[in-house]
Amino acid sequence: MPAPASVPTDYWHRLEDGRLQCDLCPRFCKLREGQRGLCYVRGREGDTVVLYxxxxxxxxxxxxIEKKPLNHFLPGTPVLSFGTAGCNLACKFCQNWDMSKSREMDTLAAVAMPATLAGEARRTGCRSVAFTYNDPVIFLEYAVDTAQACAELGVKSVAVSAGYISAAPRQRFFHHMDAANIDLKAFSERFYKQICGGHLQAVLDTLCYIKDETSVWLEVTTLLIPGENDSDAELDAMTAWLREHLGTDVPLHFTAFHPDWKMQDKTRTPAASLKRARRIAMGNGLNYVYTGNVRDAEGGSTYCPGCGLRVIERDRYQLGRWQIDSAGLCCGCGTRIAGVFEGPPGHWGAQCQPLRLS
Known part of the structure; x- marks a missing residue:
């Protein structure tokens, strides 16, 4: 089945001056005929806002699955990952800018309707499908339909998102997700406004909503950029907020930045900065804190908060020794390890396998 040229969307309303306001995210793009929002994939056609x-x-x-990164959701299993084009933020450091900042619909060369994606995931043995590479909130209708098709076949759905979404669509979107990794880009309004073109509070609202109002398994990622969001004071404030509002068991990933797109002048994140951030977070009581985009066996492994036993050994995406029983309890002291575990871990390892859908 060919992909439609466009489909109508639900989250918009007409303004008094005749423009249509897209209400999907806090940007609230106001559109005249033929205009597109900042995300580029939602635009006005006649008297409606459509998704392209x-x-x-x-x-x-x-x-x-650890690449998303999700360390406590079906460890060791394969996930079918895909994205579209566009984004509703304008992060100067975007690591996937060739897709998220694309203004060429030819970028979207592969066609896959929801039922096809779900069937392919099951055929290839994937336990889940991940909406990733660019932010899935901007293709909400496509993501939700795909998640529903996956659920019918017993395949889980994972959202990798910056969490920049309005209240009503947020409720609909996460109702269909099984797990999410939310990118908390910094803990300052200055950073969000000047570097991302957004606002911090909307992301904090999404984090609280997922934790308090859904059963979605949640993990959080912060990309540390030297001199921008890695000060001791900001890291202390951020991790204290996470402890207070999300609790101690939501995993937090500190990942390394490399110069890209419009931030070529910044240096790579030193491994020492990631380890320092991890110490601060653990000092604030967070039980599961990880370092990423670097080789760090200690920072990549999972430890029991009860007895300190290393219950999941990781070498980047490769799992090693496993010391969690079938009920999700530490084999050393019986403490429950937070997460979604279904018996023994998978053995997919570090491989990344390109896929061409039939």
């Missing part, structure tokens, strides 16, 4: 990327992807890959 439904059923169209920039490519597919089977990844380890």
């Amino acid at each position: 990327s439904y059923g169209r992807s920039s490519g597919f890959c089977i990844d380890p």
